[in-house]
Amino acid sequence: MKFEKILVAEDQEMANISLRRTLEEYQLPAPHYAYYCEHALTALKIALKDEQPFDLLVTDLYFQEDGSGKQLPDAKALIKAAKALQPDLKVLVFSGEGKAAIIRSLYDDYHIDGFVRKARGDAQELKSALECIAKNQRYYGREFRSLAAQENQHTFTDYDRTIIRLLAEGHPQKDIPAWLEDHQIQPSGLSTIEKRLNLIKGAMHFTKNEQLIAFCKDIGIL
Amino acid sequence: MKFEKILVAEDQEMANISLRRTLEEYQLPAPHYAYYCEHALTALKIALKDEQPFDLLVTDLYFQEDGSGKQLPDAKALIKAAKALQPDLKVLVFSGEGKAAIIRSLYDDYHIDGFVRKARGDAQELKSALECIAKNQRYYGREFRSLAAQENQHTFTDYDRTIIRLLAEGHPQKDIPAWLEDHQIQPSGLSTIEKRLNLIKGAMHFTKNEQLIAFCKDIGIL
DNA sequence: AGTGAGCTTACGGGAAACCGTAAAAAACAC
DNA sequence: GTGTTTTTTACGGTTTCCCGTAAGCTCACT
Numbered sequence: 001m002k003f004e005k006i007l008v009a010e011d012q013e014m015a016n017i018s019l020r021r022t023l024e025e026y027q028l029p030a031p032h033y034a035y036y037c038e039h040a041l042t043a044l045k046i047a048l049k050d051e052q053p054f055d056l057l058v059t060d061l062y063f064q065e066d067g068s069g070k071q072l073p074d075a076k077a078l079i080k081a082a083k084a085l086q087p088d089l090k091v092l093v094f095s096g097e098g099k100a101a102i103i104r105s106l107y108d109d110y111h112i113d114g115f116v117r118k119a120r121g122d123a124q125e126l127k128s129a130l131e132c133i134a135k136n137q138r139y140y141g142r143e144f145r146s147l148a149a150q151e152n153q154h155t156f157t158d159y160d161r162t163i164i165r166l167l168a169e170g171h172p173q174k175d176i177p178a179w180l181e182d183h184q185i186q187p188s189g190l191s192t193i194e195k196r197l198n199l200i201k202g203a204m205h206f207t208k209n210e211q212l213i214a215f216c217k218d219i220g221i222l
Numbered sequence: 223m224k225f226e227k228i229l230v231a232e233d234q235e236m237a238n239i240s241l242r243r244t245l246e247e248y249q250l251p252a253p254h255y256a257y258y259c260e261h262a263l264t265a266l267k268i269a270l271k272d273e274q275p276f277d278l279l280v281t282d283l284y285f286q287e288d289g290s291g292k293q294l295p296d297a298k299a300l301i302k303a304a305k306a307l308q309p310d311l312k313v314l315v316f317s318g319e320g321k322a323a324i325i326r327s328l329y330d331d332y333h334i335d336g337f338v339r340k341a342r343g344d345a346q347e348l349k350s351a352l353e354c355i356a357k358n359q360r361y362y363g364r365e366f367r368s369l370a371a372q373e374n375q376h377t378f379t380d381y382d383r384t385i386i387r388l389l390a391e392g393h394p395q396k397d398i399p400a401w402l403e404d405h406q407i408q409p410s411g412l413s414t415i416e417k418r419l420n421l422i423k424g425a426m427h428f429t430k431n432e433q434l435i436a437f438c439k440d441i442g443i444l
Numbered sequence: 445a446g447t448g449a450g451c452t453t454a455c456g457g458g459a460a461a462c463c464g465t466a467a468a469a470a471a472c473a474c
Numbered sequence: 475g476t477g478t479t480t481t482t483t484a485c486g487g488t489t490t491c492c493c494g495t496a497a498g499c500t501c502a503c504t
Binding site: 128167168169170171172206207208209210211213214217218222 | 350389390391392393394428429430431432433435436439440444
């Protein structure tokens with residue numbers, strides 16, 4: 001899938017160099033811009049009516065208030081309205097927001113497809129996010145992961161760390177049960193180990209052991 | 223396999239707390255000690271003659287000279303003589319030596335089964351080494367790996383880093399060819415990727431991708 | 445052009461990992 | 475004690491990975 005029509009909702013007209021450059025690099029069609037929440041929603045409606053709907057909305061979270069009749073206080077309302085209007089619309093939030101609970105809520109309650117924080121390295125992350133979303137997958141990026149760590153969405157037990165360490169040392173996981181028995185660590189069944197790893201990876205939205213190792217190195221538990 | 227009879231060659235009588243403690247922890251039989259190279263060799267010979275041979279020699283590299291007729295200048299000679307005498311004897315070198323070329327030579331020319339450097343964390347490493355050797359595998363530990371990095375035994379190309387990064391991000395390696403094509407990176411064949419990974423892992427004595435990821439995180443190329 | 449060396453790729457068999465299901469065991473409540 | 479829930483383990487089918495072999499391609503040199 002390739003994005004055909006992109007809408008960028010962003011009130012800082014001069015900002016977002018990362019965003020523009022990234023879109024250009026990808027040779028994506030020039031996006032349409034909206035500088036107010038309401039305008040963004042209107043643009044979506046018109047496009048849909050004309051049967052040339054947008055397929056991606058990139059939006060900031062907060063907009064300056066402009067005194068006018070504000071039907072839409074912030075981007076959350078925009079996202080909710082947009083998704084109601086056009087359920088298949090992909091939504092990527094690109095914002096400076098860093099609070100864990102808010103980002104989590106965006107994923108859980110507003111069903112956004114990705115969140116990238118405006119910060120150092122955001123261009124690189126935008127790339128990954130766009131690729132991911134283009135493949136119809138939600139993008140769980142750096143922010144999401146670090147907040148996962150903060151929130152202790154998964155707290156690593158000694159048992160977890162042992163298993164992960166063994167993997168990082170190159171033990172095939174089929175050999176781990178024997179090792180655990182040798183060291184009188186329970187439980188030692190292969191199924192249990194697999195289940196545990198799945199639990200951890202699932203909580204983190206990881207799919208592969210390699211990811212898990214990298215993550216554990218990053219947060220320093222290995 | 224479990225070690226039945228251990229010989230420790232070490233001239234610093236009071237040193238090696240790590241060593242003793244580790245051996246105790248493992249509930250291994252109390253080792254025999256030799257304080258001179260010559261004594262160590264003699265002990266090996268006698269044990270062999272009595273048909274109760276040692277199965278593990280743990281030795282330092284350098285011994286103080288004692289003026290007497292020194293048939294064996296250092297542990298290298300001891301190792302060579304010992305291996306000639308009893309080829310199945312396992313040899314673990316435990317020394318403060320840090321020079322890359324020397325350690326490499328021990329592995330390559332003297333066929334030692336493991337090297338652990340006297341340093342912070344050596345107790346932990348001794349454990350791993352003992353386990354590894356008990357399984358009839360050579361132990362390639364921290365030292366060996368870092369010297370591999372120093373020596374640039376393998377220099378990571380951009381291509382290598384790309385592949386490894388993709389793995390660390392959770393891409394199944396079967397999907398990597400497609401990704402590389404999308405990004406116009408050549409070569410993109412799955413076989414080539416596998417071959418490349420094998421080359422890297424081989425040079426590093428790694429067996430699993432998880433190890434490679436951990437290593438790359440450690441030396442900071444990820 | 446022809447040929448050989450080196451790099452790239454395709455293919456196929458076997459091992460390991462993945463994943464769902466269900467049995468066995470342990471922990472707990474009553 | 476019995477019954478229930480939770481944890482642990484075993485099993486089987488599918489996918490992915492691993493690894494050796496061989497075929498295809500590129501490039502340089504004659």
